[in-house]
Amino acid sequence: MFNNRDHLYCIGIGGIGVSALARFAMARGARVSGSDLTENDLTKQLCKEGISVEIDSIEIPDDVTRVIYSPAVPETAPQREQARVRGIPTQSYPEALGEIVSSFPTSIAVSGTNGKSTTTAMLGQILEHAGMNPTVIVGTLVPSWENKNIRFGGKDFIIVEACEWREHFHHIQPTHAIVTNIEEEHLDYFRDLHHLYESFSTFLRPVGTVVMNERIPSDELHGIQTKQTRTFGIQQTSNVFYSDVQFDHGSQVFSVHASTTVFDVRITRPGIHNIENALAAIAMALELGVPIRAIQDGLSYFSGIWRRFELRGTFHSALVFSDYGHHPSAIISTIEGAREFYPDRRIILVFQPHQRQRTQYLFQKFVKAFQAPDLLILTEIYDVPGREVSDVQISIDDFKPRLSPDRTIVMKDPLDIPAYLAQIVKPDDIVIIMGAGPIDQLATTLTRV
Known part of the structure; x- marks a missing residue:
């Protein structure tokens, strides 16, 4: 797809998806440059890797042969307009990813509301230990892959994270495909849960083998043949299920049942949700003929990914974790997992809701999820540029009457939080900084103190 005659220009190169494609193209021999509105850690790292990055540029270099842009970049952006006028072939990130996927004989797309990134990285590490040398493109940074969002492998197997937002996965x-779960999400685009099921059905129909969570109602996925699907979960009716979960020195050990085969697996990530992520990866690995030993080794060495219950350091001797979760179910599963590994500690959750429409639509589920921590600190809702609906009127203050005043603090400005935590935090506390917006900067601030 890319070669040494290409000069690829990436608009929005500082995003987690486009930056991965920039790295992929460079590894295939292309010259790569790009731009973004602001500098971030990714743009700095890309520069160190030899990719030319300009900040807030409106010009495309003269010798560019191809343009890839982030879906967040509007059609009216000057650089997209330049590409049109000059007749430069242009693709969105999802379109380019689709072309890359089609160039591999065996391709696995990991989809679902929650757990995509973790499952993608887990499966990649399993295939790596099996000697299959997969290429992996994932929507996060993976420490075991030089803290990058891509693993450069061979040309036989590719694993990619496939997002349902605006039906990009189409x-x-x-x-092959994995569906980790399907819940109400991206409601700035999808009308309702039924609309979301329809979109997944369209994505999955042409796929040869689909590994899916047993909790997904099969009658909602229209046109998906039973012979295509393999299920995973806790129920013995699933093709691959788990049992006998035990906790052992910061690990979960559980038994995996696949047909007549039973074997034990150890993972170092907490929570039932991570057992399910591992099970999804296991089920697909078995479909691909991966030996059990490689599955066990790949998962036992999996050390997690960026901003998924990621230990960032300490603040006044309390452990500080950062997590990307922004859905009510993600809050609950993360807190439950933390309690499994740290059963006798107070859990403080600092949460920044992400997008007003999501917050309003899932209001009741957020109220329930906010009961999970021992102490909740809420900041104002993060307005997502280009994705907010003007008639949605909701504020973080709307949660106050529904939550216990003894266990809830509303601090609209995240900059006020460090001083408050310094007064109340105890050495044995667990502090979780959660949200898909810039709240992660707080974790950096706290752990630098």
């Missing part, structure tokens, strides 16, 4: 036609 541009991808994999040979």
